[in-house]
Amino acid sequence: MTVSPLVWGITIILIVALLAFDYFFHIRKAHVPSLKEAAVWSSLYVGIAIVFGVLVWVFGGSAMGSEYFAGYITEKALSVDNLFVFLIIMASFKVPREDQQKVLLFGIVFALIARTGFIFLGAALINSFSWIFYLFGLILLITAGNLLKPEGDDEGGEADNFIIRLAKRFFHTSQNYDGDKLFTVENGKRMLTPMLLVMVAIGGTDILFALDSIPAIFGLTQNVFIVFTATAFSLMGLRQLYFLIDGLLDRLIYLSYGLAAILAFIGVKLVLHALHENTLPFINGGEHVPVFEISTGQSLTVIIGVLAVTIVASLLSKAGKAQTAINNARRHAESYLDLSYTADPAERERVYNLLLEEEAQIVQMDKKYRDKAKDVDKIRAQVDEAHRQHAEFLSR
Incomplete structure (x- = not known):
């Protein structure tokens, strides 16, 4: 089905309006969104994506609707996996909690721009070269x-990639944040803040994510409108989802296996489709290969x-429950001990209460699962230090 320029225009205006609304009504004033706020807005964006899919189904037909929902679900799952990396980057740069929303929105906008470029490039390549x-x-x-490879012992959480090293080498960078500003003045000199470096790191990883996600959705549909809208709506609401499932990401210990299975399945589907459309002279003499094709x-x-299942x-x-609770306890202890985490005393008290809740869960778990956690002794020392500092704070 050919999509008219009018429908393209309305769709793009809708997406830009949603991003603008997100910025002017949620991001401009730095704050930590409550669980209720994150849940409401995350549900709203998912609802908008579903309504859009229903409209595609009604006006474009069941085939087009099925392709949209298959693409949307796949891209949403990959986006959740991307949140792991965003979490690592922001933890590595110690981005203040109340300023993380702006970083996430920038990441979403950059991802949308980068993936749009890859979409039209991919469509041009598909049309020219089967x-x-x-x-x-x-x-x-x-x-x-x-995705199936075991994690190494190297510090994969350090967001110190090539682009960041270049930026630090050739530009004056301050050591401290200045709210959510990208530039600051120290000793009369204008400098970059770590906030700008975080955004560079997020933007760099967005490009890498696009190299995986765009082939995945082209494996489900070659309709550029469906590819674009499914990708765009999967990114919408990702900021709210980050705060909604923050702390639960570690719980999805088999997510990488599930995503590996999905990507491998789509990869096989693409190869079968390539064989069916084959024009390469060294495969079946350049003729199409009669193979089974997987439907939408x-x-x-x-x-x-x-x-x-995942x-x-x-x-x-x-084991997943124990690992999640221990990882959360470590994260809450580190956040409490890190004075640059937030300037809001209420937020620090909230983090300490979360630490107590995780400790209560850990105590009730089987010891064999607790002891399997990586760096468990180091985590216990961090938790003890958090308790000591909190007791010292209360005694003042």
């Missing part, structure tokens, strides 16, 4: 394999099924 499906399929299969309905069923298995896992 063999590009082989390349897209290979990218997804390699990505799936990388089958893709949607597999994607939903894999995600459901989430349920993660939530029911005793």
Whole structure:
């Protein structure tokens, strides 16, 4: 189905309006969103995406609607995985909690711009070279394999990539934040703040994410309008989702396996499609290969099924529960001990209460699961120090 320029225009205006609304009504005043605020707005954005999908189904037909929902669910799952990296980057740079919303919104806007560029580039390549499906399929299969690799002992959480090192070397960078400003003045000199470096790091990772996510959705549909809208709406509300499931991300211990299965499945689907459309002379003499092709309905069923199994298995896992509670205790202790985390005393008290809640859960868990946690002795020392400092604060 060909989408008219009018529909394209209305859709783009809607997306830009939602981003502008998010900035002017939520981001301009730095604050830590409450759980209720995050839940309401996250649900609203998911609702808008679903309503849009229903409209696509009604006016574009069931095939187009199925492609949209398959693409949206896949991109949303990949976006949740991206939140892990955003969390690591902001923890590495010690971004104050109340300023993290602006970083996330910048990441969403940059991701949308970067992925839009990749979408139109991918569409042009597909229209010109049918063999590009082989390349897209290979990218997804390699990505799936990388997701299954065990994490190394290196400091993967350090957001000190090549771009950041260049920025630090050639530009004057302050050591401290100045609210959410990108530039500050120290000793009469204009300098970059760490906030700008964080945004550079987020932007760099967004480009890498696009290299995986765009081939994935092109494996489900080649309709550029569907690819664009499913990608855009999957990114909308990601900021609110970050604060809503912050602390629960560690709980999804099997998410990487689920995403690996989905990406491998789509990779195989792309290779089969490439064989069906084959024009490469060294494969079947340049003729099409009669192979089984996976339908959009089958893709949607597999994607939903894999995600459901992954989430349920993660939530029911005793080892996952213990690891999550211990990781959360460590994170809350580090946040409490880090004076640059926030200037809001109420937020610090909230973090300390969360630490107490995690400790209460840990005590009730089986010791064999508690002792399996990585760096458990170091985490215990951090928790003890948080208690000591809080007791000292109360005694003043």
